[in-house]
Amino acid sequence: MTTLYRVLTGDDTSAFCHKVTQALQKGWVLHGSPAYAFDAANGVMRCAQAVTKETDAAYDPDKRLGEH
16 A cells, blocks of 8 residues: 655635545545645735545655646
């Protein structure tokens, strides 16, 4: 069994929420709390959410994690 880990990031908009929801629908699980930070250079809030996924497939660093 392999545990995959990735961090989803984006501006604090509904698009970010959709990105996280899509990952959950594909079997990823929330890992920890979300993080928020103000990007002063661009005047926007940024979000990050770690997710993990258990898989029987061997880890392949050449494959995008979102494709698992």
